[in-house]
Every structure is written in structure tokens, then in C-alpha cells.
Amino acid sequence: MNKHQVQSKSSTGAKSAANAERGRQRTSSQSQFPAGAAQLLQLQKAAGNRAVAGMLQASAQSGQPVAQRALRKFRPKGDPKPELDTLVSMANKLDDLTMEAHGKVISALKAGDPSKVKDEGVSEGHYSNWLTNCGPMSTGYVIEDMVTSKVKGVQGYASQVTYGNARPDFVITDDKYSGVVDITTAKEAGHVLDKDFNINSFDYVSESLYPSINFDDIDKSFTFSEEDKQIIANAQKLKGQAKLGKMMSRVKGQLDLRIEQGFIDREMAQLASDAREIMKSLDLSNSEAVTNADNAIKKVNSRAKTVDSKSIDIGLVSDIITFINNRYFGD
Structure with a gap:
């Protein structure tokens, strides 16, 4: 992906004028929308989405602003088999629509005219919130609404359907297979992996990513910033590490609670203290060390049951590692 850099004016007078203009805009009813020409929308109308995607390299050289996007696949791990062609095609369609919506939104922001997308399928609530609280989240809802409106009622596409404790942005299905496509900014790449649903029940999982909005x-x-590119390339690793950290912190917190409950049962508190000590320097790549940690936690759980038969078990380290590997790195 080529990085298109915009050269800033060096004239102090021009900067002062630009700053004054920004200050004037902030006091208007559309203060969140910077002024400028809406070039991308015109280009899309003239050339079409696929053609625009093909112009990325040339546009970076010529200075013509063209939006970039990326369809980041997480499942299956390798190249999709031919039987998933229909799902891949449907995901590509959503990606096309995401690029189109992102381009229109950026053009609206550039022109300082949010009404350019008001009739593009954006819900009244999301549009109103965008006007008063224009930021990454409210803009993301606008883009998602625009995409949703284009596939509403189209066979095989379903949006915001509850699966488990989460609602993937889109579930796509054909006669035999099913998949998930989430729409999000590059800075949130891998967000779909954090959603609480059984990812292994789907044959295809991807994200349609658009450049973070500056x-x-x-x-x-x-265009994608260098930070965007790094996050996209390392999405699984970054999200997996973050989730691992949270789950391990939870185990340590539960052990600390057992230690604090020494007034209830000293033996349980001592076992928890022993387990907590092992956790301090635990090497997760050392299977023997993980087994030792698990055994220490099992002793705490067993003793806790004698104190309170309804006591909830503290999770085992090996189970956490298995979950992380399957969720973030498995096929």
C-alpha cells in the first residue's frame, strides 16, 4: 500500500489564514466538518469502485487523493477453498461498499457538508450524533449504516444478528457455508476476534478495514498511515496479546482474593499465595512451568470447594493458552 503524503503550505500567512478559517468553522453548526473540495466522490462516479482501487499507485504519484482499503481475512488461515468462493465474493462486495461509503464520508468531511451522506441510508439517530459528536466512533456508525442500506433485503446478507453474546456487523451465508465480515477502522483491526461469539462455527471471517480518519x-x-499498516499486519498478535494479558490478570486477581480471604480459611489463603508466587515469573512457553501453575491453581480450587461448595473455579493457565491460540491464531 502506498502512502500518499499531502504537502503542507510553508507560508506563515497561509497558515494563519487556514487557522482563522478553522476557528470560524468551529463556531458554526457544522463545526466538526472541515472545508474543502469533495474530489473522491467525483472520481468514483466517473471511474467506478474497482477502477478507483486500481488507481492507488498512480494516484499516489500524481497527487490525486484516492481512498485505500483492506479486506483482512482471519479464517480460514490459508487460501479459501473453491467451495468458499461465494462467501469470498460476498465479502468483497461488502468491502467495495465500505470503500464507497468511506470515500463519501471523507468527501463530506472535506467539504464541511454532512448532508452529502444524509440520504445514504444513515439512521436518524446516527446522523444526529455525527453532527454533534463527530469522531471515530460516530463516523464508523455512519459508514456501517451506509453499507447496511445497500445489502438490506439481499439474500445471504444479515446485519447485526446476535450470535453468542455479540452481534457481528454482517453474517454472510450461501446454501452450505457461513461467514462473518466486520467493518472497522484500521486502528481497530482484529476487533472481530474480540467479539464474544463462537468464531469456529463460521467458515470465513474477515474485516473490511478503512484508513483511520485524521x-x-x-x-x-x-490512505493508510504507517501506524495503520503496522496494526493491520499484526492484528492477531496485538489482539491476542491484549486478551491474554486480561485473562491472566483475572486469574491473578482471583488468587489475590483467595489470599485476602485468609480469615475464612488459612489453608486456602496459603495455597493461593503459593500459586500467586508461581504466577509472578511464569514462562508461558514452558509447558512444565504451565503445568506447575495449573496444579497449584487446582489445589486452590479444591480447597475453596471445601469452604464453599458453590465456589467458582479459577481458570487454568493451559486453558487460557488454548483459548488464545484457537481464537486468535487457529484456523
Whole structure:
């Protein structure tokens, strides 16, 4: 992906004028929307989405702003088999629509005219919130609404359907297979992996990612920043590490609670203290060390049951590792 850099004006007078203009805009009813020309929308109308995607390299050289996007696949791990062609095609369609919606939104922000997308399928609530609280989250809802409106009622596409304790943005299905496609900004790449649903029940899982929106310099929102690229490339690793950290912290917190309950049962508190000590320097890549930690936790759980038969077991380290590997790195 090429990085399209926008050259800033060096003239002090020009900067002062630009700052004054920004100050004037902030006091208006559309203060969140910087002014400028809406070039991308015109280009899309003239050339079409696929053609626009093909122009990325040329546009970076010529200075023409064109939005970038990325369809990041998480499942299956390798190349999809031919029987998943229908799902892949449906995911590509959602990705096309995401690019189109992102481009229109950026054009609206550039022009300082949110009404450009008001009739593009955006819900009244999301549109109103966008006007008063324009930011990454409210803009994301606008983009998602725009995409949803294009596939509403189309066979095989379902949006915001509850699975487990989560609602994937889109569930796509054919006669035999099913998949999930989430729409999000590059800075949230891997977000779908954090959603609480059985990811292994789907044959295909991906995210349609658009460049993070730079509200201080909208021109930079057409292309992925270097930070965007790094997050996309390392999405599984970053999300997996973050989730692992949270789950391990929870185990340590539960052990600390057992230690604090020494007034109830000293033996349980001592066992918890022993387990907590093992956890301090635990090497998760050392299977023997993980087994030792698990055994120490099992002793705490067993003793806790004698104190309170309804006591909830503290999770085992090996189970956490298995979950992380399956969820974030498995096929």
C-alpha cells in the first residue's frame, strides 16, 4: 500500500489564514466538518469502485487523493477453498461498499457538508450524533449504516444478528457455508476476534478495514498511515496479546482474593499465595512451568470447594493458552 503524503503550505500567512478559517468553522453548526473540495466522490462516479482501487499507485504519484482499503481475512488461515468462493465474493462486495461509503464520508468531511451522506441510508439517530459528536466512533456508525442500506433485503446478507453474546456487523451465508465480515477502522483491526461469539462455527471471517480518519488533516484520511499498516499486519498478535494479558490478570486477581480471604480459611489463603508466587515469573512457553501453575491453581480450587461448595473455579493457565491460540491464531 502506498502512502500518499499531502504537502503542507510553508507560508506563515497561509497558515494563519487556514487557522482563522478553522476557528470560524468551529463556531458554526457544522463545526466538526472541515472545508474543502469533495474530489473522491467525483472520481468514483466517473471511474467506478474497482477502477478507483486500481488507481492507488498512480494516484499516489500524481497527487490525486484516492481512498485505500483492506479486506483482512482471519479464517480460514490459508487460501479459501473453491467451495468458499461465494462467501469470498460476498465479502468483497461488502468491502467495495465500505470503500464507497468511506470515500463519501471523507468527501463530506472535506467539504464541511454532512448532508452529502444524509440520504445514504444513515439512521436518524446516527446522523444526529455525527453532527454533534463527530469522531471515530460516530463516523464508523455512519459508514456501517451506509453499507447496511445497500445489502438490506439481499439474500445471504444479515446485519447485526446476535450470535453468542455479540452481534457481528454482517453474517454472510450461501446454501452450505457461513461467514462473518466486520467493518472497522484500521486502528481497530482484529476487533472481530474480540467479539464474544463462537468464531469456529463460521467458515470465513474477515474485516473490511478503512484508513483511520485524521480529523486534524482530512486529506490524510484517504490512505493508510504507517501506524495503520503496522496494526493491520499484526492484528492477531496485538489482539491476542491484549486478551491474554486480561485473562491472566483475572486469574491473578482471583488468587489475590483467595489470599485476602485468609480469615475464612488459612489453608486456602496459603495455597493461593503459593500459586500467586508461581504466577509472578511464569514462562508461558514452558509447558512444565504451565503445568506447575495449573496444579497449584487446582489445589486452590479444591480447597475453596471445601469452604464453599458453590465456589467458582479459577481458570487454568493451559486453558487460557488454548483459548488464545484457537481464537486468535487457529484456523
